[in-house]
Amino acid sequence: MADRYLNFTGTAPGRFLTRRLGLPQPSALRRWSKEHPTLKGELLALRAGDEASALPDLASVLKRTNLQLAPESARPTAVVLDATGIRDTPSLALVHAELHPVVRSVAENGRVVVLGAPVSASDHHQAAAQQALEGFVRSLGKELGGGRTATLVRTRSAVGAESTLRFLLSPGSAYVSGQVIEVGEAEPAACDGDRPLSGRTALVTGAARGIGEAVAGVLAREGARVVVLDVPSAQADLVRVADRLGGTALPLDITADDAGERIASALAPGGVDILVHNAGITRDRRLANMPAERWDPVLDVNLTSVLRTTDALLTSGTLNRGGSVVATASIAGIAGNAGQTNYAASKAGIIGLVRGLAPGAFAEYGVRVNAVAPGFIETKMTAAVPLFIREAGRRMNSLGQGGLPVDVAETTAWLCSPASTAVNGQVIRVCGQSLLGS
Numbered sequence: 001m002a003d004r005y006l007n008f009t010g011t012a013p014g015r016f017l018t019r020r021l022g023l024p025q026p027s028a029l030r031r032w033s034k035e036h037p038t039l040k041g042e043l044l045a046l047r048a049g050d051e052a053s054a055l056p057d058l059a060s061v062l063k064r065t066n067l068q069l070a071p072e073s074a075r076p077t078a079v080v081l082d083a084t085g086i087r088d089t090p091s092l093a094l095v096h097a098e099l100h101p102v103v104r105s106v107a108e109n110g111r112v113v114v115l116g117a118p119v120s121a122s123d124h125h126q127a128a129a130q131q132a133l134e135g136f137v138r139s140l141g142k143e144l145g146g147g148r149t150a151t152l153v154r155t156r157s158a159v160g161a162e163s164t165l166r167f168l169l170s171p172g173s174a175y176v177s178g179q180v181i182e183v184g185e186a187e188p189a190a191c192d193g194d195r196p197l198s199g200r201t202a203l204v205t206g207a208a209r210g211i212g213e214a215v216a217g218v219l220a221r222e223g224a225r226v227v228v229l230d231v232p233s234a235q236a237d238l239v240r241v242a243d244r245l246g247g248t249a250l251p252l253d254i255t256a257d258d259a260g261e262r263i264a265s266a267l268a269p270g271g272v273d274i275l276v277h278n279a280g281i282t283r284d285r286r287l288a289n290m291p292a293e294r295w296d297p298v299l300d301v302n303l304t305s306v307l308r309t310t311d312a313l314l315t316s317g318t319l320n321r322g323g324s325v326v327a328t329a330s331i332a333g334i335a336g337n338a339g340q341t342n343y344a345a346s347k348a349g350i351i352g353l354v355r356g357l358a359p360g361a362f363a364e365y366g367v368r369v370n371a372v373a374p375g376f377i378e379t380k381m382t383a384a385v386p387l388f389i390r391e392a393g394r395r396m397n398s399l400g401q402g403g404l405p406v407d408v409a410e411t412t413a414w415l416c417s418p419a420s421t422a423v424n425g426q427v428i429r430v431c432g433q434s435l436l437g438s
Helices: 004-009 012-021 058-063 089-099 124-144 162-168 210-221 232-245 259-267 292-315 341-365 387-395 405-416
Strands: 042-047 068-070 078-082 111-116 149-154 179-182 201-205 225-230 248-251 272-277 319-328 368-374 427-430
Touching (some): 004 012, 004 387, 042 058, 042 089, 058 068, 058 162, 078 089, 089 124, 111 124, 111 162, 149 162, 162 405, 179 427, 201 259, 210 225, 210 232, 210 272, 225 259, 232 248, 272 292, 272 405, 292 319, 292 341, 319 341, 319 405, 341 368, 341 427, 368 405, 405 427
Parallel strands (some): 042 078, 078 111, 111 149, 149 179, 225 248, 272 319
8 A cells, every 4th residue: 555645745745734744754765676776875984983993894895885985975875983992981972073073964865874893791881882872873763864774783893794784785774774783703605796695595485475475576686596485375376476586386384283394395405595484474352352263373373383394494404504594573572562462472482583593503504593573564464454553653663654575575685695694693673763662
């Protein structure tokens, strides 16, 4: 369903009226297209601290983005501030000193990325200062407006963070703001810059429509051979998606006890490099009115099947080393939602799965595990939500609008890229910086 308010505020009368009434004025977001696959313009690189505290190799990494690195810019498309050297609270003044003069000049749909260091467990002064950056960036994201975003990346390695920086400085991150991303020091794997998933096989569950279909489409665009899975009753739509993408349809009930074994058999002999758990259902009702018949299916589809099939594909060796698992959580699992105790429990469980499995899976199987947590995304499901609730969902975020399935898909593709080897155990909220839970 079209966002008529967003379209109206894009007109001259709409801008005038909403400004006079003090109403939200969301800007149309600049997303990926064949004609405009990258952001264009100048990138302003700043540093809070002296030369000795600078992140090694950052300048060379930024030069490999699609933005022009400029020592000064009157209207930068992006600003990247290296604050990894901030080690005490007085030095936070340097962050203010660098960003205060330029933040108004960032172009519409621009990006502000702050690079911080991992929080120290042994230096409470450094921990306080670096944690302060989180509150700073989250607040800045709510101030910028105009489709601009702000993100904090904690890293010790500019090279390890290159894939993350390229994503954040691209149209693919249009609906990701106010987030904190922890990046390790693992060396990125070599891959085709234009089609980083070439030669890889991706399995996407719940792919007959909506977010799953969009994820499969972006993974295919990035070079992957896609296998799309959904329930047998959705076979017609599933085959349509597979045919459009040159992939393979796999009609299967993901909750079946032998689903993992059947998937492994269907993927033989080459296995799978990317596993995207997107299948999910809702059965909303307040807990006092929720019978077990509405509780059990949601937990079974959204969480238990994810655990069961992931375990099966890992232990059978079907998930190839160097591969990636991305599971779909939700901001409901972070902030909760009235009438969704079952759904929120299942999505919070996904977050627990990621945090618990990621270190061991990477160490034992060489597989990374991350999650995306969508906010209000424009789908057929949200189109059926009552008008006033739908409008509240759209406006209650820093960007003042709902996201699109492709926003979740772009984030998933970044997490799946071999170049993102250093990104593991992360839960990335694709919610426009929802005012709830982020």
